[in-house]
Amino acid sequence: MSAATLPAEIRLVEQLAGLFSRSPVQCNARHEADAELVRLPGSATVLAITTDAISEEIASGLYADLDLIGWMTVLVNASDLAAVGAEPLGLVLNQTLPPKMPPADVERLQRGVAAASGAAGLSVLGGDTNFGPSLHMGATAIGLVTDGRLLTRRGAAPGDLLFASAPLGLGGAFAFARFAGGAIDPPAFRPQPRLAHGRLVRRYASCCMDTSDGVMTTLHELSRLNDVGFALDRPLGELLHPEAAAVARAAGLPLPLLLAGPHGEFELLFTLPREVVTECLRAAAMLGWEPLALGHVTTGAGLRIGTGRDSVALDAGAIREAYHDTGGDLDRYRAKLTELMGPASR
Amino acid sequence: MSAATLPAEIRLVEQLAGLFSRSPVQCNARHEADAELVRLPGSATVLAITTDAISEEIASGLYADLDLIGWMTVLVNASDLAAVGAEPLGLVLNQTLPPKMPPADVERLQRGVAAASGAAGLSVLGGDTNFGPSLHMGATAIGLVTDGRLLTRRGAAPGDLLFASAPLGLGGAFAFARFAGGAIDPPAFRPQPRLAHGRLVRRYASCCMDTSDGVMTTLHELSRLNDVGFALDRPLGELLHPEAAAVARAAGLPLPLLLAGPHGEFELLFTLPREVVTECLRAAAMLGWEPLALGHVTTGAGLRIGTGRDSVALDAGAIREAYHDTGGDLDRYRAKLTELMGPASR
Numbered sequence: 001m002s003a004a005t006l007p008a009e010i011r012l013v014e015q016l017a018g019l020f021s022r023s024p025v026q027c028n029a030r031h032e033a034d035a036e037l038v039r040l041p042g043s044a045t046v047l048a049i050t051t052d053a054i055s056e057e058i059a060s061g062l063y064a065d066l067d068l069i070g071w072m073t074v075l076v077n078a079s080d081l082a083a084v085g086a087e088p089l090g091l092v093l094n095q096t097l098p099p100k101m102p103p104a105d106v107e108r109l110q111r112g113v114a115a116a117s118g119a120a121g122l123s124v125l126g127g128d129t130n131f132g133p134s135l136h137m138g139a140t141a142i143g144l145v146t147d148g149r150l151l152t153r154r155g156a157a158p159g160d161l162l163f164a165s166a167p168l169g170l171g172g173a174f175a176f177a178r179f180a181g182g183a184i185d186p187p188a189f190r191p192q193p194r195l196a197h198g199r200l201v202r203r204y205a206s207c208c209m210d211t212s213d214g215v216m217t218t219l220h221e222l223s224r225l226n227d228v229g230f231a232l233d234r235p236l237g238e239l240l241h242p243e244a245a246a247v248a249r250a251a252g253l254p255l256p257l258l259l260a261g262p263h264g265e266f267e268l269l270f271t272l273p274r275e276v277v278t279e280c281l282r283a284a285a286m287l288g289w290e291p292l293a294l295g296h297v298t299t300g301a302g303l304r305i306g307t308g309r310d311s312v313a314l315d316a317g318a319i320r321e322a323y324h325d326t327g328g329d330l331d332r333y334r335a336k337l338t339e340l341m342g343p344a345s346r
Numbered sequence: 347m348s349a350a351t352l353p354a355e356i357r358l359v360e361q362l363a364g365l366f367s368r369s370p371v372q373c374n375a376r377h378e379a380d381a382e383l384v385r386l387p388g389s390a391t392v393l394a395i396t397t398d399a400i401s402e403e404i405a406s407g408l409y410a411d412l413d414l415i416g417w418m419t420v421l422v423n424a425s426d427l428a429a430v431g432a433e434p435l436g437l438v439l440n441q442t443l444p445p446k447m448p449p450a451d452v453e454r455l456q457r458g459v460a461a462a463s464g465a466a467g468l469s470v471l472g473g474d475t476n477f478g479p480s481l482h483m484g485a486t487a488i489g490l491v492t493d494g495r496l497l498t499r500r501g502a503a504p505g506d507l508l509f510a511s512a513p514l515g516l517g518g519a520f521a522f523a524r525f526a527g528g529a530i531d532p533p534a535f536r537p538q539p540r541l542a543h544g545r546l547v548r549r550y551a552s553c554c555m556d557t558s559d560g561v562m563t564t565l566h567e568l569s570r571l572n573d574v575g576f577a578l579d580r581p582l583g584e585l586l587h588p589e590a591a592a593v594a595r596a597a598g599l600p601l602p603l604l605l606a607g608p609h610g611e612f613e614l615l616f617t618l619p620r621e622v623v624t625e626c627l628r629a630a631a632m633l634g635w636e637p638l639a640l641g642h643v644t645t646g647a648g649l650r651i652g653t654g655r656d657s658v659a660l661d662a663g664a665i666r667e668a669y670h671d672t673g674g675d676l677d678r679y680r681a682k683l684t685e686l687m688g689p690a691s692r
Contacts, residue, residue, distance in 0.1 A: 012475065015449075015452070016441075016452065016456055016473075016475060017470065019453075019456050019457060019459075019460040020456075020459070020460050020463060020469070020470040021460075021463075021464065021469060022469065023435075023436050023469030023471060025435075025436075026436070026469070026471055030472070036436075036438065036471040036472040038435065038436060038471060038488075040391065040435075040490065041490075043389075043391070045386065045389070047393075047435075047488070049436075049438055049471060049472070049486075049488065050438075050472075051438040051439075051440055051472070051473060051474045051486055052474050053440060053442075053474055053476055055442055055476045055478055055482075056476050056477065056478070059478060089369075089371075089384065089386075089393075090369050090371075090372070090382075090384060090395075092382065092395055092396075092397040092486060093397075094397055094399060094440055094484055094486075095362075096399075096401055096482070103361075106361070106362065107365075110362055110364075110365050110366075111365060113365075113366070114365040114366050114367075117366060117367075118367065123366070123367060123368065123369030123372070124363065124366040125369060125372055125382040125384060125395060126376070126382040126395070126396075126397070127362075127397060128397045128398050128399055128484065129358065129362060130399055130401050130402050131402065132401055132402070132405060132482075136401075136442070136482065138440055138474065138484075140395075140397055140438060140440075140486035142384075142393070142395065142488070144386065144387075
């Protein structure tokens with residue numbers, strides 16, 4: 001893929017990072033893992049480091065409930081550690097609070113942080129609190145990979161099977177309902193940390209990435225990095241979370257659009273070589289977890305969705321860029337997505 | 347010290363952190379080290395983790411030059427790693443850029459980051475870039491302590507000698523000149539990472555803290571944590587950076603006020619038990635470094651400044667709170683500081 005056809009946010013990172021020298025102990029190249037993987041000098045231990053803020057989600061009003069904002073501050077980072085199969089070590093918080101934020105609001109925010117911190121096993125080690133005109137929340141989380149193989153976004157090969165950690169679409173349904181101006185009740189949205197799932201996946205998977213930016217963007221990125229395509233050949237109704245599908249039906253939103261938007265459900269997508277599928281699913285069952293089969297990896301780039309002769313090809317790159325290209329206008333974005341999804345949106 | 351008399355920012359952190367459970371592998375208590383120290387399970391290695399943003403310095407106009415903003419984004423974090431004597435491992439950036447920031451400005455910012463990253467040996471491992479109405483820059487830096495003792499803010503004992511890594515006052519002089527409305531030329535301000543100094547200090551010192559928040563705040567915090575006092579008994583003219591003193595003289599600013607403000611010079615303050623002073627200074631000389639003797643640790647709380655019968659007692663706690671107490675108004679703040687410094691300001 002030439003530089004000109006790279007997604008906008010990848011081009012930006014390349015521009016920003018072009019001046020920096022690379023660390024000799026970093027295991028992953030840029031974009032190639034959900035967390036930065038750094039081997040400790042003279043040790044087998046690899047640190048997994050990720051940093052993510054939710055300032056845009058707060059500024060846009062997507063996240064308004066303070067308990068959810070606190071939860072997501074931790075969860076977005078826990079999700080990145082999960083996608084590299086790391087043990088959680090801890091996190092530091094980056095907060096900017098409005099100076100006049102009522103103490104009860106500060107407490108609700110921190111209760112959300114504490115709840116997700118406990119759920120993820122990511123102790124709050126410290127942080128930095130500033131004051132400014134608008135609320136800004138972010139964190140840096142650190143995990144450990146002390147043995148076994150590394151898990152990154154690279155390694156998928158044609159023929160591998162594609163799985164998700166759980167049914168999809170809640171992130172899209174939540175965003176759609178939140179921005180629909182009160183006409184639709186949002187589904188409950190409280191993504192769970194998938195760290196135990198990720199550690200299991202690391203033993204078997206050829207690649208893994210979380211759906212923080214939506215399923216289509218995740219598949220497009222995995223396609224780009226691995227020079228493969230994907231066929232989502234399972235009936236769509238079986239891939240979607242029931243509450244997400246209910247929101248789409250109530251709103252007259254084509255079901256595939258739940259997978260297309262830039263706000264995801266923070267599940268893991270991963271690929272398994274066929275020879276390890278049985279063993280991985282057996283190990284997952286012992287965790288009480290049933291990974292969701294989505295489809296398989298194909299040769300060449302491209303994304304197909306649907307079964308057999310009803311399947312259609314989608315331009316995942318254009319879908320990924322549609323939000324940016326329509327300037328964030330929801331009606332234009334929905335129309336553009338419907339056009340790009342073509343027959344798949346009917 | 348009772349909760350009611352704790353400094354405002356310490357009270358805030360206590361309130362924010364009260365809901366969080368502590369990590370069993372964290373070596374330091376809250377506030378007791380410039381970086382969080384976390385022992386890797388089953389290992390002798392301790393991670394040093396720090397996160398710091400410069401959003402307030404950008405918002406106030408204190409840092410306006412993009413090259414300096416980039417530099418300080420890294421430096422404030424490198425300085426915390428230095429104060430615990432860690433080896434630098436790398437950092438992740440947290441950036442919020444205005445969407446219409448000209449590419450040449452983005453490049454100047456990143457060149458500042460790259461320069462400090464190179465100077466500190468802190469590779470940029472990755473980061474998170476968002477877009478928002480105003481520029482926000484922060485980072486999380488990670489270092490390693492693989493052997494020897496830990497260095498924290500705790501451990502000073504009466505009789506220990508107090509040192510600084512270099513002459514002081516440039517942070518205060520820079521802030522004063524920047525906010526004086528163009529009447530005074532600011533001194534060159536480009537703090538250097540003190541990581542090599544910190545690693546040496548860790549072998550000898552009883553405590554260490556950087557002066558990121560100014561010398562008085564640093565001494566007050568060390569006093570509070572160690573239940574000791576400090577006597578700065580060296581003539582003030584010998585403690586101050588010549589350029590800082592020149593700014594103060596040009597502006598009619600009493601010299602001790604250069605040490606009182608909340609913007610520091612990012613040097614290390616550390617205490618040495620008398621029996622290791624000679625050996626430490628000999629080791630420092632081999633680095634081409636001459637630590638600056640400031641005074642000594644005293645019994646009881648309190649800060650004295652000046653020599654012999656001319657020395658005066660200062661209320662470092664009140665000086666620390668003065669900026670907050672005067673609502674950031676520069677004239678009121680200067681008057682309040684002058685009052686608090688009493689005879690020392692003449």
